[in-house]
Amino acid sequence: MNEALRQKLADLPVSPGVYLMKDRDGKVVYVGKAVNLRSRVRSYFQPSTSDTRAFVPFLEEILGDIEIILVHTEKEALILENTLIKRHKPRFNVQLRDDKAFICLRLDERHPYPRLEVVRRMKQDGARYFGPYSSATAIRETLRIINRYFQLRTCTDQVLEKRTRPCLLYQIKRCPAPCVYEVPKEEYARSVRETILFLEGKEPELLDQLRGRMKVAAADLRFEDAARIRDQLRAIEHSLERQRTVFSEAIDQDVFGSWREGPDLVIEALFIRTGKLVSAQSFPFTGQEFPTEELLASFVDQYYATGAAVPDEVLLPLPVENAGLTAEVLSERKGRKVRVLVPKRGEKRRLVELAVKNAEQAFVEAKKRNRSNVEILERLESRLELARLPRRIECFDISNFQGTMVVASQVAALDGEPDKSRYRHYRIKTFEGQDDFAAIYEVISRRVARGDLPDLLLIDGGKGQLNAARAAVKDAGLLGQVDLASLAEAKVEGETREGAAWKSAERVFLPGRKDPIVLRQNSAENFVLVRLRDEAHRFAVTFHQKLRRARNFRSVLEEITGVGEKRRRALLRHFGSLKRIRAATAEEIAEVEGFNQALARRVVEFLHRREEDPDRDSELPEGAAQSMDEAAEIGEAIEDRDSAAEAQLAAAKELAAAERNGAAPGATSLPPADDAVRPLSPGEVQPTEKIRD
Numbered sequence: 001m002n003e004a005l006r007q008k009l010a011d012l013p014v015s016p017g018v019y020l021m022k023d024r025d026g027k028v029v030y031v032g033k034a035v036n037l038r039s040r041v042r043s044y045f046q047p048s049t050s051d052t053r054a055f056v057p058f059l060e061e062i063l064g065d066i067e068i069i070l071v072h073t074e075k076e077a078l079i080l081e082n083t084l085i086k087r088h089k090p091r092f093n094v095q096l097r098d099d100k101a102f103i104c105l106r107l108d109e110r111h112p113y114p115r116l117e118v119v120r121r122m123k124q125d126g127a128r129y130f131g132p133y134s135s136a137t138a139i140r141e142t143l144r145i146i147n148r149y150f151q152l153r154t155c156t157d158q159v160l161e162k163r164t165r166p167c168l169l170y171q172i173k174r175c176p177a178p179c180v181y182e183v184p185k186e187e188y189a190r191s192v193r194e195t196i197l198f199l200e201g202k203e204p205e206l207l208d209q210l211r212g213r214m215k216v217a218a219a220d221l222r223f224e225d226a227a228r229i230r231d232q233l234r235a236i237e238h239s240l241e242r243q244r245t246v247f248s249e250a251i252d253q254d255v256f257g258s259w260r261e262g263p264d265l266v267i268e269a270l271f272i273r274t275g276k277l278v279s280a281q282s283f284p285f286t287g288q289e290f291p292t293e294e295l296l297a298s299f300v301d302q303y304y305a306t307g308a309a310v311p312d313e314v315l316l317p318l319p320v321e322n323a324g325l326t327a328e329v330l331s332e333r334k335g336r337k338v339r340v341l342v343p344k345r346g347e348k349r350r351l352v353e354l355a356v357k358n359a360e361q362a363f364v365e366a367k368k369r370n371r372s373n374v375e376i377l378e379r380l381e382s383r384l385e386l387a388r389l390p391r392r393i394e395c396f397d398i399s400n401f402q403g404t405m406v407v408a409s410q411v412a413a414l415d416g417e418p419d420k421s422r423y424r425h426y427r428i429k430t431f432e433g434q435d436d437f438a439a440i441y442e443v444i445s446r447r448v449a450r451g452d453l454p455d456l457l458l459i460d461g462g463k464g465q466l467n468a469a470r471a472a473v474k475d476a477g478l479l480g481q482v483d484l485a486s487l488a489e490a491k492v493e494g495e496t497r498e499g500a501a502w503k504s505a506e507r508v509f510l511p512g513r514k515d516p517i518v519l520r521q522n523s524a525e526n527f528v529l530v531r532l533r534d535e536a537h538r539f540a541v542t543f544h545q546k547l548r549r550a551r552n553f554r555s556v557l558e559e560i561t562g563v564g565e566k567r568r569r570a571l572l573r574h575f576g577s578l579k580r581i582r583a584a585t586a587e588e589i590a591e592v593e594g595f596n597q598a599l600a601r602r603v604v605e606f607l608h609r610r611e612e613d614p615d616r617d618s619e620l621p622e623g624a625a626q627s628m629d630e631a632a633e634i635g636e637a638i639e640d641r642d643s644a645a646e647a648q649l650a651a652a653k654e655l656a657a658a659e660r661n662g663a664a665p666g667a668t669s670l671p672p673a674d675d676a677v678r679p680l681s682p683g684e685v686q687p688t689e690k691i692r693d
Helices: 003-010 037-043 056-062 074-088 136-149 157-162 185-199 203-219 223-243 292-305 323-334 346-384 436-449 463-475 524-552 565-575 578-583 586-590 597-612 614-619 628-660 688-692
Strands: 017-023 028-034 063-070 103-107 116-119 128-133 253-261 264-273 276-285 313-315 339-341 392-401 404-414 424-427 456-460 483-488 492-495 501-503 507-509
Touching: 003 063, 017 037, 017 074, 028 037, 028 074, 037 063, 056 063, 074 292, 074 323, 103 136, 103 185, 116 136, 128 136, 136 185, 136 223, 185 203, 203 223, 253 292, 253 346, 264 292, 264 346, 276 346, 292 323, 313 323, 313 346, 323 339, 346 524, 392 436, 392 524, 404 436, 404 524, 424 436, 436 456, 436 463, 456 463, 456 524, 463 483, 483 524, 565 578, 578 597, 586 597
Parallel strands: 253 313, 313 339, 392 456, 456 483
Antiparallel strands: 017 028, 017 063, 103 116, 103 128, 253 264, 264 276, 392 404, 404 424, 483 507, 492 501
């Protein structure tokens, strides 16, 4: 330890705060909190320290600096610690990997016609939240029942305000269409109340209300309504049967259990709402050397810091440090008292034991799954004669459109499973045009320059793309430090007797090998490579499409100095289309919010110059789609054509009626058809309904 660091340890204050330990490169490796910074930090360097964490003996070797942040209270230290762990992701801290994994339902009763929204975080915004749900499958099943039997709207507020005709859900009787029709607010509010009872698991109250409504409908001879409520009752009873695990206290509880074997651990969370077990979720951790108590305490703090719903009680299997402080912080977030307990006996202890049992089961299943993946990767290593086990694979693909806007994607897999934290997009910078080999060379060069190489670099393509990647690795002086392979997609080589396309097998090319390796098409090792290749292709194509949309739908109003996004929107809302904006005078434009006379004159002069110089529009790349402004004008032309077509149809009906009544043929003539309603030529597509929708 250098002298400067020793002096910093000697000068530490006796105050609450957070400390950040950094390695010799200045990277944060550990974040901790303490009531007494001097006592806590200096304890790491005492010869007789009782701290058993794996990194403590090596602190003097790796430590380069210690930074402290003073706070007023221990509560502030807890909150700041969570923030800094999330920001720096220290290697020796316990980290909740995905703070967006908790799916909830949001219902804002302040809206005249509320709807359920799927959200990832709970906020203090006055709305009601339900959940969390352990999976997308669970939440889809809940929404399916609600949409079918409670019939809340599903459209966004923007669609609700602008829709002019009901959607398909109204036609199949799953929405009353408040976007178009006057739905009585008291009826809709009743559906909202029943939805809340269903989501809160208040079965007796909900079922009693529905049975009462069914009897009233039957007594009034409204048998169709009674039958619909009967079906609703059956569906709700069937759904709630899966939540029959009822406990004596009708309160909300989160129960945590853990199972550990060496450095691998699983934390299981059981979510109990109003006394019913509604869902569970597992959180695996690997490569951890921390005491389980500290890991559990850090996990709980980070879990609720993500915005997860705070229950009335939190039950833990082990005593943790600062449990009282955690309870105080959670009580502030919930707005009433929250208890953090470590039960020793009774029903609550049995709940904790149930959570521990689920954690053990999840641990065993994860271990089997990981072992299966390792066996698959071992077979892949042997079949491709790789130098190392390909636990970490990165795959690259190139996407372009007629040689323009060339982009690349990088996707990754860890132990055979997608590792989205390593997904990357690249824009090709060194050339323009269509050259996959040059694009691969640039992308691989940029990738290997970052270091932290994977076990296998997989290229989407054939031998040419592989050689380009090998050249990039060789020029970087890293040949031999990473395995390379390319996967060529199956190609059509003929037809079967039934006329179906016959494709070749997927082929794997390796450096220095003339012929490709063909893996068995239904083997697990082939599936690992093909899935990763297809994911790289999807990731590249979606990025390319996003860039094309941003380019092709650029409004001409963006070119006017002083007219930003808000003013463009204000213009379009006021006039409705670019055609009407062009026809407007400076005085009319000045009436729009955000515009004065000088800016209005600038808009008029710019649009008039553009009309006088139509060649300016030719700057768009060949093959680009129509701009937003041109699309708006096309929409107006189609509306005019629709009006003419409707007039022609009305005249035809009038003529037919006159002929049936004995009027002379020709007494009513059709209006002349203009170009807008000309007959379509063979192969021409009628765009009217598609664009209007």
